[in-house]
Amino acid sequence: MTTITTLDELQVLYGESHERSRRKELPRLIEPYRALIEASPFVVLASVGPDGLDCSPRGDAPGFVQILDDQTLLLPDRPGNNRIDSLRNIVLNPQMALLFLIPGVGESLRINGRAEISLDPELLELGRAQGKLPRSVLRIHIDTCYFQCSKAAVRSGLWDASRQVERASLPSAGDIFRCIYEEFDVEAYERDLQQRLRTSLY
CATH class of the missing domain: 2.30.110.10 (Electron Transport, Fmn-binding Protein; Chain A)
Structure with missing residues (x-):
């Protein structure tokens, strides 16, 4: 079995x-x-x-x-x-x-x-x-x-700082979207991301 x-x-x-x-x-x-x-x-x-x-x-x-x-x-x-x-x-x-x-x-x-x-x-x-x-x-x-x-x-090791993963070592959100959508402007998306986070959290 x-x-x-x-x-x-x-x-x-x-x-x-x-x-x-x-x-x-x-x-x-x-x-x-x-x-x-x-x-x-x-x-x-x-x-x-x-x-x-x-x-x-x-x-x-x-x-x-x-x-x-x-x-x-x-x-x-x-x-x-x-x-x-x-x-x-x-x-x-x-x-x-x-x-x-x-x-x-x-x-x-x-x-x-x-x-x-x-x-x-x-x-x-x-x-x-x-x-x-x-x-x-x-x-x-x-x-x-x-x-x-x-x-x-x-x-x-969830909270172990020595085991934290560098964000840059993984695909960015823009990279992921580029694989999903046929036409996607990664540079524009990532350029505007921080502004969107500042203005749309609430």
Whole structure:
């Protein structure tokens, strides 16, 4: 047998999970989890829809994901590419997950729950940044919170400065677009990129 096809086969291969890993999955935030969310400037949003899965990065100043209470979070939607893949999924299926990362910290926090897209003026105001309101906010109802250990970050050397990759050693965004589009002005794109970043983040 070279492929696992049943849950029983999977259980035999891995055995039982440690009791500690089961007990740390909680149905609401505790104070240490609040501290992690408030310190995080980057979260990955996972959602599912009729066309499959989506995993999308979200980032802003630490604390941009706001805690309304111990079972409710608020995630403002900042300007992006307007594909709105995650939002389309959430309209059709509210199930979603968040993975919070904190620079320099190996541990992460995973939250599973259900989201709704809100235009409530009070919630939009809470998401204001750089003087601008988000177009919408996700109000997230927490089902489970799970504190993830640092093994993946340690193995990957994620925050190890000596293992950082020089950006110039990889294809630029312009180089990638040139491979996708038949006609693409890389020089113009990269010349204007910094200006776009300064004016379109919010």
